[in-house]
Amino acid sequence: xxxREALDEAFAGTDCVFHLGGQVNLDAVQAxxxxxxxxxxxxxxxxxxxxxxxxxxxxxxxxxxAYRTHWNLPGTREVLSRGGRVMVPGDADLGRTLxxxxxxxxxxxxxxxMTQRVYRExxxxxxxxLLPT
Numbered sequence: 054x055x056x057r058e059a060l061d062e063a064f065a066g067t068d069c070v071f072h073l074g075g076q077v078n079l080d081a082v083q084a085x086x087x088x089x090x091x092x093x094x095x096x097x098x099x100x101x102x103x104x105x106x107x108x109x110x111x112x113x114x115x116x117x118x119a120y121r122t123h124w125n126l127p128g129t130r131e132v133l134s135r136g137g138r139v140m141v142p143g144d145a146d147l148g149r150t151l152x153x154x155x156x157x158x159x160x161x162x163x164x165x166x167m168t169q170r171v172y173r174e175x176x177x178x179x180x181x182x183l184l185p186t
Contacts, residue, residue, distance in 0.1 A: 070136055074143015076176060082119040083148035083164060086112040090160045097159070113167050120175040140176035147172065 093108035123129060140146075147168050 079148035
């Protein structure tokens with residue numbers, strides 16, 4: 054295809070591409086995940102750790118879905134399939150708008166931890182293996 058030929062030409066002789074933030078915008082997804090984490094916090098308060106754990110898993114899956122959706126777009130998949138990648142997170146990748154505007158507490162701490170984890174799972178693992186958790 055013309056897209057493939059253009060990419061082959063653009064990346065000819067390229068060993069590694071550095072991405073300086075903005076690969077996946079998590080702001081909207083983080084807002085949704087924050088709502089789920091607020092429910093998880095309430096479950097913890099009620100003493101229902103099983104329900105809280107399921108809700109935390111659901112919030113994490115929503116963050117992962119943002120990457121799966123974006124990275125499986127045909128153009129994105131084509132670009133990522135060429136050469137090595139080093140991806141440095143930017144504000145959009147970490148969903149900084151929500152984190153900057155929310156108060157400290159369970160939801161913010163958990164969302165920050167989850168967002169960093171999903172960055173490591175999808176972006177950083179392209180150049181650094183995941184550490185055991």
